[in-house]
Amino acid sequence: MTTTLTAGLGLKPQHFDQALRCDAPGIWYEVHPENYLVAGGPRLAWLEAVRARHPLSLHGVSLSLAAAQGPDPQRLRALAELVRRVQPALVSEHLAWSTWRGRYYPDLLPVPRTRATLDCIAANIGRLQDALGRRIAIENPSHYVSLPHTWGETDFLAELARRSGCGLLVDINNAHVSAHNLGDDAGAWLDALPAGAIMEVHLAGHRPDAGGQLLVDSHDSAVAPAVWALFRRLCDRIGPVPTLIERDGDIPPFAELLREREQAHAILLSDGKGIRALRPRAIPPGADRVLRETA
Template sequence: MRPTAGLGLKPQHYADALAAEDEGLWFEVHPENYMAAGGPRLRALEAIRRQHPLSLHGVGLSLAADADPDPTHLAALKALADRFEPFVVSEHLAWSAWRGVHQPDLLPFPRTRAALDRIAGNIGRTQDALGRTILVENPSLYLPLTGHDYDETDFLAQLARRTGCGLLVDVNNVFVSASNLGYAAEAYLDALPAGAIGEIHLAGHGPDEGGSALLIDTHGAPVAEPVWTLYRRLVGRIGPRPTLIERDDDIPAFAVLMAERDRAHEMLTGTGASACPQPVQEPAHV
């Protein structure tokens, strides 16, 4: 089955996922939740994998850290990927571990030449260990950092060119970062190399609890209409890509998430009133 639009898989939805027969439906999991020798979660994932494609979306490799990826973590990730054969493996352009200390967040960094060399090396080590290419996701940003040598879109394009990795474009992250840092989300998306984009994420956001204008990438709300508008613009330019609806907090019933998923599916497949226009053809990524 060719993946079109999918959902992040939650334990409370295992039975619903097993019963679903929708065209193109796929599921994403964080591999860190399944790096175990056995148990009910792995048994459920095996059953779902027999019916639907899976993707692995990592949160623990800390690719932007000033250190190589943890070899034990890489070995566990490879074992999981070999077992479940996901159609894609992805990670975040961020760091979360340093000198043995693990932070409960995906943290930013100055996009310097040294950082480009280091992260490209870490992506290369990851791809060599897994025996496959990965996708790298753009971050959500909340405060401006100084010392950049590259715009973020240039940095991502450089990583793709150097390592052969692809890009996972989180449209909600683009919207949140653009709002917080004061740039145009449309220009950001238009600058990304179309041929490198292997997957798209859509999620919800919300205001900072402090009452400021800051937006937080909460994954705890429906996809906002401005994000759908940006998504339509992106798919209209680059063509269909597997698209995920992310929801990690205040998780509603499976049917509620499937309604959002179906909206993305209609855009990707050209069915329904929300179908996207034919994309403008662009040179393939090299």
């Protein structure tokens, strides 16, 4: 099984057999754990078959870590059981909320970056890391409107990582989309991130909205040239980190995704600094953790 990770792919059901047989150096696969929170059956058996040959990453979409209420304890227990079962190389979630008064919504919604939301999110991340017994990575969201923030985004992410001990999953497409929509500089945004906190990178495609004014983080097209350029810029500054190609709509054949993955793999190897082996990590000792009640 591969032990050093370079570029990976989001694992889709129609590609299971090809993904299982693929022997590309450094390849790994990401899945949404919500699709595998079951006690048994063919879906989980197939995931374990892939895990026997390739490293996995679990990328959550439903814990709603930016919500005022803490993560659902039952969902935390189910996720912890899946983590114990498949031993993923990385576990990650979004800096967003998707629950309100017991209801789940289909969007990953942003929040104003204030001291109160920082306290809430850091505490929720702490609950998640305690449940899993490992460090997780948090993904930056896409932005479409300006909210009443009191923190700049990179400062907020850096402080969140410092306080909770989490790492960062840097979605470069999200950064590009947000910069376009809000009139910011994506390159300067990337330059301001704390290099030591970055655990993973995501690359994906986007499209313009119907009015042609906004970019939408659609994950239904190839990675855009501007996003590749930002990826090279980040790698030049911090060195290579495990990088995922995301595709969730208009899914092409596996061979086409693999070619895009090879482009990311080549960039990661091009600076001669070597690739970080991504392994399960404990919560770092001495992190300035937020006091919280045990869920």
